[in-house]
Amino acid sequence: MDKIIRTRFAPSPTGYMHIGNLRTALYSYFYAKGRGGQFILRIEDTDQNREVEGSSQLIIDTLHETGLIYDEGPDIGGPYAPYVQSQRKTGYLEYAKQLVAQGDAYYCFCDKERLESLTDENGARKYDKHCLSLSLEEVQRRLANGESYVIRQNIPDTHEANTYHDMVFGDITVDSCEMEDQILIKSDGMPTYNFANVIDDHLMNINCVMRGAEYLSSTPKYNLLYDAFKWERPVYIHLPSIMRDATHKLSKRNGAAGYGDLKAKGFLREAILNYIVLLGWSPKNDVEKMSFDEMLHAFNLEGISKSNAIFDEVKLRWLNGLYIKELPFEEFVEYATPWLDKSCCRGRFDYAYLCKLIQGRIDTLEDIIELVSFVDKFGDYDLELYTNKKQKTSPEVAKEILPKVLDFLTAQTDWSEQQLHDSVLAFVQQLGVKNGIVLWPLRVALSGLMSTPGGATELLYLFGKEESLRRIRYSIDLLNK
Ligand code: GLU
16 A cells, blocks of 8 residues: 555544553554554544443543544644544535435335344345335435434345455455344434544545454444445454453453453553554564564554454463563562552551562452562461471471571671671571571561562561560560470
8 A cells, every 4th residue: 555554543432542442542553553654533423312421531541641643633632632522523424425316225214113023034124215216205204304214325225245355354345135224313303423433434535444343243234335436445453352262252242341340450551552562463573472563663554463362361371471560660669669668568667668669469450469478377287397307497496496586686786788687697607507597597586478479588677576586585485485
């Protein structure tokens, strides 16, 4: 294609940003921007019954947060205003009237009762073109009477095959007789999605349409509209579905399906984007961890798969863990602070120090809550924790070592991290034993746990002198019971 590529993201504001939608946005953005093209946002809010308040703003905010900056919008509502279909309502009617004048659409006055009584030979409901035969005079009279009407597309009732090429799914064919005379303009004067998407894609010069595979079979109807207007059809790129498992689509009903849900579970923006891009597309070199820029440059149509993608939270966790580990420390502290505030450590301990202990040990920020809960798990514990063959320790060894450690620590006046580290190691040397003989029992005595983020001297510093000595005394008592 020698024209500038123009893609669009056209979500309906129905409540949240499903990751399938976000993936469409990412692919559309990458495909255009990676080739010097343009990307726009169009809010498709013509089905006002389904509209959830605040969701247009959520879509706009999510695109800004994820760096999917759209190129243009109408000249109203400030710099970030996207195109909004409800604001363009009157324009669609004019185009529908043009189709009526050409015979490619017609007014329909059938009421709900009649429509509900219609079924085709397979039991499916299909409109029977009843109003197509109304005379022009009758139509004029009923319109003048203010009767409620819709405008339907007039699809030839023949077995003519309608074929188009999809860049992912190949040639798609649907027979005319399988297509219903779909509604273009509803009784409230709003266009349907089926009509507005064609009008807007044309008026907005969209030449690459990317959207979910559920639109594959209705696209021939859109093509008939393009043809009726003598407009050039766009290139179609339909995307495979994102599934929860082999048979169920990922949906809000079965867990975290939205970008916001994943953020709330402690996944990082970068990891979510990286993971979502891989749901239905793979790069040539099979590298999985990619920055935004790398994805933008690597994205291509050849890598898009026809098969549905299964959302795998385990893999997302793994990828997220990699992103967390490589965050600059200051940034990690910023991310971790709200989670520490939600944990049992709220308002206690030195957060930056805790962060040092946990950054390498979590896959999601939510993991922080469980990981730091060890600070409050101290109580009676199994003395077998003192047995560690490799370190050559046992409850007996602990019983002998811990009182000495207690005396030594009681005498310490400088409780700074470095000092503790140096003096504990010097003390071990003085005793003439291996590090593990002291450090293993000390860590168990301080925590009562098999494993902790951080070793003995780190726990000493974290808990502070008073609490550390209290825990060691408690453990000595437990060993002597
Ligand atoms: N508004 C449609 C949806 O949210 C968009 C489909 C399209 O991209 O054409 O599913």
